[in-house]
Amino acid sequence: MKYSPPEIRTVEVTRYVTPLREGGSLPAIVEADDEFLYVLKFRGAGQGVKALIAELIAGELARALGFQVPEIVFATLDESFGRTEPDEEIQDLLRFSEGLNLGLHYLSGSITFDALVTTVDATLASQIVWFDCLITNVDRTPRNTNMLMWHKELWLIDHGASFYFHHSWPNVEEQAKRPFVQVKDHVLLPQASELDTVDTAFRTILSPERIRSIVALIPEDWLTSDSPFETADEHRAAYVQFLETRLAHTENFIKEAQHARKALI
Structure with missing residues (x-):
């Protein structure tokens, strides 16, 4: 069977739903313009883009090996997205994460x-x-x-x-x-x-x-x-x-x- 390189979709974040206060990276559940929910990993979090790179490479290697892994997407965060966020810590995170971030399909009910x-x-x-x-x-x-x-x-x-x-x-x-x-x-x-x-x-x-x-x-x-x-x-x-x-x-x-x-x- 001919090998097909993996493809990653790009979505735009439209709604911040709730933070997942686990560890120091403050991931969050967000909604995107495709109306799906994602666990968003922010480029502005503690480990920066290195954590996103690790998530991307490891996740797609796992998928290639046949493991069940949530779909990975690139998630764009607009510069105006965090202006209405009342939590200052989250507002800062959103501001430092403008541009391309990484999302994983939210496994609701898992x-x-x-x-x-x-x-x-x-x-x-x-x-x-x-x-x-x-x-x-x-x-x-x-x-x-x-x-x-x-x-x-x-x-x-x-x-x-x-x-x-x-x-x-x-x-x-x-x-x-x-x-x-x-x-x-x-x-x-x-x-x-x-x-x-x-x-x-x-x-x-x-x-x-x-x-x-x-x-x-x-x-x-x-x-x-x-x-x-x-x-x-x-x-x-x-x-x-x-x-x-x-x-x-x-x-x-x-x-x-x-x-x-x-x-x-």
Whole structure:
């Protein structure tokens, strides 16, 4: 089957519905001009566009691997949008977030995944653990699973804390080869007994072409805002380099995860 690059729709935010006061980023539920509700991640929040880039890359990688992930959209926030907002903190956030932000389709009626209530089989658990090791996602713990149950299916959400190396941009090659020691806290690690099998299948799916097409989705102005690189192309290439190098050395994070799992069971 011929590979089709992912496409991201752009919507315009028309109504601020309610804040989601979780963590420091102050995401919110908003309505857009397509009349759908979205969880909006603001470029003006604490981690800035880096969190949006992580959310975009990780979300589309997850979708490519077959996980259930809410639709991701680019969401435009007009400069006049926050003028009627009475909360000063939210008003400032809206003002600093004018332009292109990132939204995820709001899964109305979903409930937070609870590992004590819902059993995840070894294959799916291994797939999610492998994926989080790839993207260095520190936010899939028992305290904060960042997974939802919606229509009896497991959905992955909130990947803004992934790719934490890009907050300082140290040696990309070195960072890509490192094991993911935080996997010891992963909520699904005890069930993840099939990492080697998953590794073979997932490395085949994440071809260089697919990696480049996902990274190509990053808006240029997100890559030129407070960037250590001279051009957006150089910045984009660094993300590609990280992912391709990490995929070539998955044994490093698989061994770390297997050792951590043995310590648990």
